[in-house]
Amino acid sequence: MSNSDLELKDVSISLGGKQLLEINCSVGPGEILTVMGPSGSGKSSLLVYIAGFLAPVFESSGSVLVNGADVCSLAAERRHIGLLFQDPLLFPHLSVAGNLRFALQSNAKQKNQAISEGLNDIGLAGFDDRDPSTLSGGQASRVALLRLLLSAPNAVLLDEPFSKLDTQLREETRTLVFDKLRASGLPTILVTHDQADAEQAGGEIRTLL
Amino acid sequence: MLRWAGHSLIFLLAAPILLGTLIASLPAFGYFPPLGSSDFSLEAWRELFEVPGLTRSVLISLISGVLTPLISLALVFLYLASATGSKLDLWIRRLVSPLLSFPHAAAAFGLAFLIAPSGLLSRIISPELTGWERPPDILIVNDTWGLTLLFGLIVKEVPFLLLMSLAALPQLQPRHRIEVARTLGYRPTIAWLKVIAPSLYPLVRLPVIVVIVFASATVDVALILGPTLPPTLSVRVLSWFNDPDLNLRFLAAAGSLLQLGVSLIAVAIWLALEKFVGLLWRFWLAAGNLNTGEGLAFAIGRSAMPLVLVVIAGSILALLANAFAGPWRYPSALPSSWTIQHWANSLSDLSTPLFNTVLISVSSTLLALLLVVATLESERQSSKSKSTALWLLYLPLLIPQIVFLFGIIVLTEFVGWQANLSLVIFGHLLFVLPYVFLSLSEAYRQLDPRWTQVASTLGASQLKSFWRIRIPLLLAPCLTAVAIGMAISISLFLPTQLLGAGRITTITSEAVALTSGASRNLISVWAVVQLSLPILGFMMALLIPKFVWRNRSGMIDTR
Structure with a gap:
């Protein structure tokens, strides 16, 4: 259990002088905040x-607080914020175990x-030495989730x-991901188009215009 | 530190070349303290213009400088117009990179042994077709007007321009455009020439200018295939430079400046030609829907490329046959017996140059790789757009080698340095860098940024994701870049010859030196060694990733 929280304070992102979005919110341990909106509304931004990857062409202001500490001045790798992309993005040159080991802190015992x-826990016991490209879509998503959890983040973003x-x-994977994140007590922000995702997340829903 | 990588790369390329070109002009005007002359004068120029046959030398350099790119580019464009999407095309695309690694000198020797009066071709068709019982008394190789030189250069530059065109084509979405033109009633070949060629040309213009400069100033190919009475300007400059009479240095300096001028004039002629052809094209486009000439364009395009391939294959065969030939009486098509005697005889002579070749090519390529990766990595981390100074990368290819190399030597003589191995490696680095950069930059920039982002969200530092993620993912393109860099270094003649002062020998420098006097068999042995080295490099670049990633099928899709 991590029991951390994530707070966005007066966050504003603009491009070329035009404001894309403005948001204030607070996500507690194990909560999932859903952000919805049409394409181009800036939810991915x-x-x-x-x-911590916003391209320099964007202007941004406000602060991102993890457990009360502003992480905006930190490099991405020091923010301890996990991110799941649309694709599982398992490193193709590493085995399943290699991908997971990459996420573990160097001093982990x-x-x-x-x-x-971890593999046992997501129903993939014995998959250690597998080539990630031989996994099914659902299996790869689960490994990506496990990899994220093993990196011991303080907050999670789902794109x-x-x-x-x-x-x-989708139904199965969604249930698994949400259950695991809640059980780990991680504050999560989910960006989606899918109303069903939002409903099942069960948290607050914000819609960007 | 990375921040400086990009700047140092450009400095490393530009400074010696611009400085070298500038300094080469000092002795041309009489200023050369190491030889005890510190008064400016026009003496060297007076001497230069009194050299017999100079006009002819200049003309031949100009002719090959303009005709080589003209014919090569025409063949490449006609080929692309007539063959895009065909089976032939798939086949040729696979062959074009390995063809490019065929060293100039070996290709020139192979061509010479193929088409000489007593060469392989003449033996195959004699006496049945020709009635020749002895080699005909005609001058094919080393002909007075440099036609064989021109032919050799075209065979060598066609694959280069084809590769450059193929790299530029996808961004034009050729298939889409051709389809539109065809629905308007144009035949495919004419459609390509009308809607693709005008947009493709600007994208390959810089490589074309590289070809102009190379063809007008080449030394090794001209030594082997070019005329001898008188030779091309570049060859004469080198011989003045190598003359034991040090006073000829002033003449050599003036000659190298003249070479720069000749190359510039060739480029100027090309630019004028470009305007003229552009005008013709506009008339042709405005003439509307005419499919006249389609048959001819198709026939030339479809036959030219296979012909180039046959010539290259024939050259390699001629080298192999001569390298292993026992007694071989004219006009037998094959030697009466085969032998490894020529190899046994050369073995002891080969070892030192072979060692030097490997040492120089490996060190210059690894240095280049280091600089290029550092530059690309700093570009990525600062997330700046592409550097605008990119054309500077072409600088070593845009100024005739003999000009700035000569200047670098003059510079080292001013400072009092002796020719040594590190100077040769540095000289090779200048030529290897652009090719390593051109070959690696595309793959590096196109690597999905999300790989690094995932690594960062998992807590990996830039350093960790560089070594553990980016380098492994880019292993195959890096190895290809290394193979290309080594192939370039292996094929270099002039930098070794000039910066090593003839004391540091490589396979290429020794092979070219054999031109005068050595037997065909001996030359062929050296040429076969020369052309095998790059092939070995490319095979390693192909096989190592296959082996390392034998259990990682995803590594084939990421590129």
Whole structure:
């Protein structure tokens, strides 16, 4: 359990003098805030901004507080904010275990044990040495989730992570992801087009214009 | 530190070349303290213009400088117009990169042994077709007007321009445009020439100018295939430079400046030609829907490229046959027996140049790779757009080698440095850098930025994601860049010859030196070694990723 919280304070992002979005919100441990809006409303820019990758052409102001501490001046890798993309993006040159080991802190103890327990936990026991490109879409998504959790983030961002899965698989994966994030007590921001995603997330819903 | 990488790359390329060109002009005007002359004078120029046959030398350099790109580019465009999307095209696209790595000197020797009066071609068709019982007494190789030189240069530059065109084509969305033109009633070949060629040309203009400069100033190809009485300007400059009489240095300096002028004039002629052809094209486009000439364009386009391939294959065969030939009486098509005697004889002579070749090509290429990766990495991390100074990368290819290399030597003599291995490696670096950059930059810039972003969100520092993510993902393009860089270094003649003062020998410098006097068999052995080295490099670049990623099928899709 991490029990951290995530707060966006007077966050504003603009491009070429034109404001894309403005948001104030606070997400508690285990809560999932959903951000919806049409394409071009800047919802992806919001995630990119929180994660720390916003391109310099954008102007931004406001602050991102993780457990009360502003992370805006930190490089992405020091923010401890996890991000799930639309694609699982498992590193193709590493095995499943290699991908997971990449996420573990260098001082973590008993790495192999953490990895096999994690795999067991998501129903992929014994997949350690598999080539990630041989996994099914659902399996790859689960490994990506596990990889994120093993990196011990303080907050999580989800960028339409289920949009590329077919309906049946989307349902299953969504349940698994939400359950795990809640169980870990992580504050989460979900960006999506899909009303069903928002409903199942069960948290506050913000719509950008 | 990375921030400086881009600047230092450009400085490293531009400074020695511009400085070298400038300094080469000092002795041309009589100023050269190391030889005890510090008064400016026009003596060297007076001497230069009194050299017998100078006009002819200049003319031949000009002719090959203009005709080589003209014919090569015409063949490449006609080929693309007639063959895009065909089976032939798929086949040729696969062959074009390996063809490019065929060293100039080896290609020139192969061509010479193929088409000489007693060459492989003449033996194959004699006496049945020709009735020749002895080699005909005609001058084919080293002909007075440099036609064989021109032919050799075209065979060598067609693959280069084809590769450059193929790299530029996708951004024009050719298929889409052709379809539109065809629905308007144009035949495919004419459609290509009318709607693709005018937009493709500006994209390959710089490589075309590289070809002009190379063709007007080449030394090694001209030494092997070019005329001898008198030779091309560049060859004469080199011989003045190498003359034991140090006073000829002033003449060589003036000659190298004249070479720069000749190359510039060739470029100027090309630019005028460009205007003229552009005008013709506009009339042709405005003439509307005419499919006249389609048959001819199609026939030339479809046959030219296979012909170039046959010539290259024939050249390689001629080299292999000569390298292993026992007694071989004219006009037998094949030697009466095969032998490895020529190899056994050359073995002891080969070892030092082979060692030097590997040492120089590996060190210059690794240095280049280091600089290029640092530059691209700093470009990525500062998320700046592409550097506008990119054309500076072409600088070593846009100024005749002999001009700025000569200047670099003059500079080292001013400072009192001796020719040594590190100077040769530095000289090679100047030529290897642009090719390594051109080959790697596309892959590096196109790497999906999300890989690094994922790594960062997992807590990996830039350093960690560089070594653990970006370098492994880019292993194959890096190895290809290394293979290309090494191939370039292996094929270089002039930088080794000039900066090593003839004391540092490589396979290429020794092979070219054999031109006068050595037997065909001996030359062929050296040429075969020369052309095998780049092939080895490309094979490694192909096989290493296959081996390393044998259990990672995803590594094939990421490129």
